[in-house]
Structure formats: structure tokens, C-alpha cells
Amino acid sequence: MVAFPPCKINLGLHILHKRTDGYHALETCFYPVPWTDILEVIPSDTLAFSQSGDTIPGDPHDNLCLRAYHLLQKDFTLPPVRIHLHKIIPTGAGLGGGSSDGAYTLRLLNDLFNLNLAPAALAAYAAQLGSDCAFFTQDAPQLGTGRGEILTNIGISLKGKFLVLAKPPIHVSTAEAYAGITPATPATPLTQILTQEPLAAWKGKLHNDFEASVFARHPSIEPLREKLYRAGAVYASMSGSGAAVFGIFDKGVDLAFDPGVLHWSGVLTR
Numbered sequence: 680m681v682a683f684p685p686c687k688i689n690l691g692l693h694i695l696h697k698r699t700d701g702y703h704a705l706e707t708c709f710y711p712v713p714w715t716d717i718l719e720v721i722p723s724d725t726l727a728f729s730q731s732g733d734t735i736p737g738d739p740h741d742n743l744c745l746r747a748y749h750l751l752q753k754d755f756t757l758p759p760v761r762i763h764l765h766k767i768i769p770t771g772a773g774l775g776g777g778s779s780d781g782a783y784t785l786r787l788l789n790d791l792f793n794l795n796l797a798p799a800a801l802a803a804y805a806a807q808l809g810s811d812c813a814f815f816t817q818d819a820p821q822l823g824t825g826r827g828e829i830l831t832n833i834g835i836s837l838k839g840k841f842l843v844l845a846k847p848p849i850h851v852s853t854a855e856a857y858a859g860i861t862p863a864t865p866a867t868p869l870t871q872i873l874t875q876e877p878l879a880a881w882k883g884k885l886h887n888d889f890e891a892s893v894f895a896r897h898p899s900i901e902p903l904r905e906k907l908y909r910a911g912a913v914y915a916s917m918s919g920s921g922a923a924v925f926g927i928f929d930k931g932v933d934l935a936f937d938p939g940v941l942h943w944s945g946v947l948t949r
């Protein structure tokens with residue numbers, strides 16, 4: 680079985696407060712983007728994981744695909760599988776690529792072995808892999824609250840809009856990005872902006888709380904966001920904890936980036 684795990688962007692990201700478990704309470708809108716990895720899971724004699732494409736930092740044994748397998752293995756007697764991941768989504772980008780791979784491994788195992796896990800049960804397993812993972816068990820944009828694992832469909836759609844994503848050669852660690860934040864209560868709740876204001880009014884109203892501290896530490900990121908605005912983006916922002924930035928356009932644009940800046944552009948399909 681083959682799947683194409685997508686990445687996500689965050690439309691607004693408010694860090695509300697630090698919780699007693701060390702995580703931060705947040706509100707964000709996760710939006711799926713069809714810049715995808717390629718993931719294959721097939722039955723095999725022994726459990727094996729292989730990887731091609733971009734290099735993933737860290738020990739392959741800790742890859743979220745394998746962690747997803749071991750998580751389900753605890754509750755179901757899963758036969759061994761061979762997992763191959765072709766990595767395309769940039770890592771350490773705020774695009775949730777690793778989270779998506781983990782969640783899609785759960786989805787493929789559920790289908791392959793007829794585990795009959797409903798979307799809510801899959802989401803609960805995914806949340807054990809990482810705060811962002813539950814979103815990737817869903818097929819539509821979601822408001823994320825709690826530590827990101829409580830999901831609500833708020834019916835927002837940018838289908839048909841043109842998106843440009845650009846990731847400079849900077850790796851931002853999620854944990855480090857959270858450490859640089861002073862949580863605060865937002866002046867306006869995120870859902871109010873997203874559901875009551877048109878896209879054209881988001882600039883200056885919809886904020887990613889990571890931007891200020893990450894832009895200060897990595898001065899090359901903000902100019903990329905400004906480049907997207909200069910090219911005609913209706914709204915542009917850093918995604919998640921960075922370093923990727925995205926611009927939403929009413930029509931297609933053809934942008935050139937400096938060498939080393941990974942980029943993707945295309946029409947949003949969901």
C-alpha cells in the first residue's frame with residue numbers, strides 16, 4: 680500500500696499558556712497542503728524500515744513511521760511489515776512532515792490489516808506520537824486546541840487559492856521555538872478572525888506567535904515573507920515554529936528563490 684502524506688501550514692498560531700505537563704496550550708488552524716512524502720507499507724517476513732530522498736536528522740530507529748508501527752503493535756498482533764519512506768517535505772520547517780508520516784503509517788496499517796479503527800481512535804493513537812500528528816488522521820482543515828491534538832472542523836476553505844511555500848536553509852527545533860515564547864491571551868480569538876474576516880483582511884490581524892522570536896534569531900526568514908507580500912500574496916506568514924514561510928495568492932505566480940531555499944507552489948485542493 681502506498682500513501683502520500685501531505686504537509687500542513689498553520690493559519691494563525693496563538694500560544695496561550697504553559698501547562699503543568701510542560702506543553703503549551705495553543706490555538707491554530709491546521710491546513711493541509713499537497714507537498715507530500717511517499718510512504719509504502721507492505722507485509723514482510725521481518726520488520727524493516729528504509730528511507731530515500733532527503734536526509735532525516737536523527738536515528739532511523741526513532742523514525743515516526745517505526746514509532747507508529749510499535750504503538751499499534753502494543754494493542755494488536757500486527758504481522759511484520761516493510762516500510763519505505765521517500766522524504767520530500769523539508770524537516771524542521773514547521774510543516775509537520777514527520778507527524779504526517781507517523782499518522783499516515785497508522786492509517787496504512789489500519790487499512791492493510793483491517794483494524795477497523797475509526798478516525799477518532801486513529802487520532803487518539805496519533806496524539807501519542809506527537810501533538811501535531813492527530814491532525815493528519817483527518818482530511819480537512821481543523822482548528823487545533825489543547826496541545827494541538829483537540830480538533831474541530833471550522834468549515835474554513837481556501838480551495839482553489841494558489842499557495843507558495845519557501846523554506847530557507849535553517850532548521851528550527853520545535854522545542855527551542857517554544858522555549859523562546861512568552862505565552863499570552865490573544866486580543867481576538869483565532870476562530871473569530873478565520874470565520875468572520877475575509878482572507879483579504881487577515882494581514883495584520885492573523886498572527887503566528889513564533890514569528891517575533893524566530894525572526895529575531897534567524898534574520899533571513901522575515902525577508903522571505905516580505906518577498907511573498909511583494910509578489911502579491913494576500914496573506915503571508917511563517918508556518919508553525921518555522922523556518923518555512925507561505926503566501927496565499929488569488930492567482931498563480933512564478934517566483935525565483937535563492938539557491939538553498941526549498942520551495943513548492945500549487946493550487947490548494949482541499
Ligand SMILES: C[C@@](CO)(OP(=O)(O)O)[C@H](O)COP(=O)(O)OP(=O)(O)OC[C@H]1O[C@@H](n2ccc(N)nc2=O)[C@H](O)[C@@H]1O
Pocket residue numbers: 689692701702703704705707772773774775778808809810811812825826827853854857918919920921
Ligand atoms: C509548533 C507546532 C505548531 O503546529 O508545529 P511545528 O512547527 O513543529 O510543525 C506544533 O505545536 C508542534 O507539534 P509537534 O511537533 O507534534 O510537537 P511534539 O512532538 O508533541 O513536542 C515537541 C516539543 O515541543 C514542545 N511543545 C509541543 C507542542 C505543544 N503544544 N507545546 C509544546 O511545548 C514541547 O517542548 C515538546 O517536547
Ligand SMILES: Nc1ncnc2c1ncn2[C@@H]1O[C@H](COP(=O)(O)OP(=O)(O)O)[C@@H](O)[C@H]1O
Pocket residue numbers: 735736737741742743744764769770771772773774775776777778780781851853919920921
Ligand atoms: N518521518 C520523519 N520525517 C521527518 N522527521 C522525522 C521523521 N521521523 C522523525 N523525525 C524527527 O522529527 C523532527 C521534526 O520533524 P518535522 O516534522 O519535519 O519538523 P517540524 O516539527 O518542524 O514540522 C526531525 O528533525 C527528525 O529528527
